Amino acid sequence: MFNWNDLTYFLELARQSRLMPAARRLRVDHTTVSRRIAELEKDLSVKLFDRKPDGFVLTEQGHRLFAIAERIELEAGEIQESIRAAPSAPTGRVRVASMEGIGAFYLAERFAELAEKEPGIVVELVTERHLINLTKREADISISFVPLSGQRLVMRKVGQFRLALYAAPDYIRRRGLPQTVDDLPAHMFVDYVEDLVAIQPVHWLLDVLEPANVAFRSTSMHAQQNAIARGAGIGLLPLFxxxxxxxxxxxxxxxVTVTRDIYVGVxxxxxxxxxxxxxxxxLTDVFKRDADYLTKL
Structure with missing residues (x-):
C-alpha cells in the first residue's frame, strides 16, 4: 500500500516540473521530494515521470494518477468546510494573483471590505508582472487584463477600466499643457521598460503613441505614477x-480614451x-458596483 502523503509531493512536482521549485512550495529539501517520488513509484510499481534535461515530465501512467490525485486533493480540501464549517460561513485561505498596479491601488481595499464581512476568509494577494499559472496551482484565482489559457480553466469578464493621460502641475508649468493629440510627440513621457513588459496589453501607452521622449521608465506602475506626480512627464494611468x-x-x-477588460479566472x-x-x-459584486469609478473621470 502506498503512502497517501506522497500524493502531495507527486502533485507539486507534476505542476512545477522541477525538484527545487516543488521543494520550495512544499517547504522541504529537494532530496525529500525526490525520495518520496521514488517511494511512490516503487509502491505503485509504475514509472510516473520521465527525467528530461528541462525537468520532470509525466508518463502516461503519471497523467492518469495526476487526474485521480487532483480529485483527492479537492475532496480533502472540502473536508473542513463540509464538517467543521457547516453550517457557518466558509473559512480558510484563498490566494489571488493579479498585477501590481490593480492589486495595490484597487484590490487591496476591496479585500479589506471582504475581511470585515467574512473574517474567516484570509485572502493572500500575490502580485506579479507575468501571468500566474492556475493549472499549476500557483494561485486559486487570477485577476488579469487578458483571458488566461490552460486546461480546465473558467474565465469570466467581470468589468472594464479606463486609462487616461495625466501630468503634474510642475510639469505643466515647465512644458505647457498639450492642446491636441498632435502636440503629444513634443512632450516628455513616463513609460514601462520595453524589454521587460511581460504582458503586452499592460504597455498601454502604445495605444496612444510610441513616445520619442521618455524621461523615466519602470516595470512598476506605482513607481511610474509617483514619477508623473513629481513632474517627470506625462503618463497613461488607470483611473483606479x-x-x-x-x-x-x-x-x-x-x-484620449484607452480601456482594458478585467477577467477573473479559476x-x-x-x-x-x-x-x-x-x-x-x-469580486463580481465590487467590479459591478465600481463600474463608474473604474471608467469615468
Whole structure:
C-alpha cells in the first residue's frame, strides 16, 4: 500500500516540473521530494515521470494518477468546510494573483471590505508582472487584463477600466499643457521598460503613441505614477490608481480614451469550493458596483 502523503509531493512536482521549485512550495529539501517520488513509484510499481534535461515530465501512467490525485486533493480540501464549517460561513485561505498596479491601488481595499464581512476568509494577494499559472496551482484565482489559457480553466469578464493621460502641475508649468493629440510627440513621457513588459496589453501607452521622449521608465506602475506626480512627464494611468493622487491632472481627457477588460479566472476544480466561491462572488459584486469609478473621470 502506498503512502497517501506522497500524493502531495507527486502533485507539486507534476505542476512545477522541477525538484527545487516543488521543494520550495512544499517547504522541504529537494532530496525529500525526490525520495518520496521514488517511494511512490516503487509502491505503485509504475514509472510516473520521465527525467528530461528541462525537468520532470509525466508518463502516461503519471497523467492518469495526476487526474485521480487532483480529485483527492479537492475532496480533502472540502473536508473542513463540509464538517467543521457547516453550517457557518466558509473559512480558510484563498490566494489571488493579479498585477501590481490593480492589486495595490484597487484590490487591496476591496479585500479589506471582504475581511470585515467574512473574517474567516484570509485572502493572500500575490502580485506579479507575468501571468500566474492556475493549472499549476500557483494561485486559486487570477485577476488579469487578458483571458488566461490552460486546461480546465473558467474565465469570466467581470468589468472594464479606463486609462487616461495625466501630468503634474510642475510639469505643466515647465512644458505647457498639450492642446491636441498632435502636440503629444513634443512632450516628455513616463513609460514601462520595453524589454521587460511581460504582458503586452499592460504597455498601454502604445495605444496612444510610441513616445520619442521618455524621461523615466519602470516595470512598476506605482513607481511610474509617483514619477508623473513629481513632474517627470506625462503618463497613461488607470483611473483606479490616478484618482488616489490629487496632484495628477488629466490631459486631453476627451480626446484620449484607452480601456482594458478585467477577467477573473479559476480552475474548475476550485470554482465551487466554499471559500473560493465567496471570494469570486465578492469580486463580481465590487467590479459591478465600481463600474463608474473604474471608467469615468
Amino acid at each position: 490608481s490616478a484618482k488616489s493622487n490629487p496632484r495628477l491632472i488629466p490631459v486631453l481627457a476627451d480626446e 480552475h474548475e476544480d476550485l470554482e465551487f469550493m466554499g471559500r473560493v466561491k465567496m471570494v469570486l462572488r465578492h
